[in-house]
Structures are given as structure tokens and as C-alpha cells.
């Protein structure tokens with residue numbers, strides 16, 4: 575997978591109750607990354623994986639801040655016009671409790687899609703938070 579972006583949320587900034595209390599590192603499969611660099615679009619078959627890690631500490635050799643702790647789970651989006659013909663944007667959403675696939679999918683529902691559809695900048699993906707994607711997007715001629 576290729577790295578595509580990262581965000582983080584903390585308890586401090588969300589009244590102790592963040593909806594997503596983790597660091598998020600986001601990856602895209604290499605074929606779709608190459609397609610993005612050529613077209614600026616997410617191709618049919620795109621897989622995007624979000625890795626979640628807890629906030630481990632607030633200080634490091636570089637100073638005070640928020641630094642990753644332990645793995646917290648995985649969320650994924652898959653765009654497939656055949657398998658997910660009836661889903662918005664042909665995206666399916668999957669949430670996993672941990673890296674152990676045996677623990678299975680915890681959630682893959684319309685609530686995921688609804689928030690992404692309403693708020694994400696492009697094709698249900700939050701490209702507004704991924705400078706790596708934006709920098710690689712070809713300019714329209």
C-alpha cells in the first residue's frame with residue numbers, strides 16, 4: 575500500500591469524548607495510486623485502508639505533542655461497481671476491531687457512507703486532509 579495521508583484526534587480537544595480518539599494513517603493500493611496520479615480520480619477497484627493507533631504519549635525528544643501509541647483497529651473503503659453497484663459512489667465500508675482478521679468486521683453500514691458522502695471533498699474520500707494525494711493530482715488542462 576502507498577501512504578496517502580494522516581489525521582489525529584485527541585481527548586483534549588473534544589471534551590474528553592472524541593468520536594474517533596486516534597491517529598489515522600491512510601493508505602491506498604499501488605495500482606489505484608498510479609491511476610490517481612494520471613487521472614486525479616479513484617478507479618474502480620480502489621482500496622483505501624485507514625490504520626488507527628491510540629495516542630501514546632504527549633512528549634518526545636522533539637518536544638510536547640501527540641505521539642502514536644498502540645494499534646487500535648482498521649477501517650477500509652473499497653470501490654467496486656460490480657460488487658457494490660447499489661452503494662453510493664460504489665463504495666463499501668468496513669470496520670475491523672484489530673489487525674486480527676479473525677475478529678472480523680465490526681461495522682460496515684450506511685452511517686459510514688452517509689458521513690463520507692456529506693463531508694468528503696472528492697468521491698466520498700476526505701482528500702481535503704491528504705496533502706500527499708492533492709500534491710500528486712494532475713492539474714486539469
Ligand code: HEC
Nearest residue numbers: 581598624649650651667668669681685686689698699700
Ligand atoms: C461522522 C463522520 C464519519 C463517519 C460516521 C465515518 N467516517 Fe470515515 N472518515 C471521516 C473523516 C472526517 C475522515 C478523514 C479524517 C479522519 O481520518 O478522521 C474519514 C476517513 C476514513 C477513511 C480514509 C479515507 C477517507 O475517506 O478519508 C476510511 C477508510 C474510513 N473513514 C472508513 C470509515 C468506516 C468504515 C466507517 C464506518 C464504520 C466510517 N469511516 C465512518 C468521517 C466519518
